[in-house]
Amino acid sequence: MDAKLTLKLDQEIIEKAKNYASEKKISLSRLIENYFNSLTTDQSNNDLQISPFVKSLSSGVKIPADYDYKKDRADYLEQKHK
16 A cells, blocks of 8 residues: 655755656656665565675685774874874
C-alpha cells in the first residue's frame, strides 16, 4: 500500500536528486523508496561481492577490536616533534 510522505530537504539536494533520478529514468519517489528499503533490509540477505582486485589489497594484518588509532597517532606525533 502506498502512502504519502512529506520531507523537508535542502533545495540544492532536491535538485541534485531529481537530476539523478531523471538520468536513471526512475521517479524520485521510487529512488527514495529503494534507498529506504536498502537501509532497512537485513544485511545478511544483502551480501556484497568483493571483487578480486579489492581482495588483493588486503595486507593480512589483523587489527585488534579495541585499537585506538587516535591515541596511536597522538603518540607518534608527540615522538616526531620532540
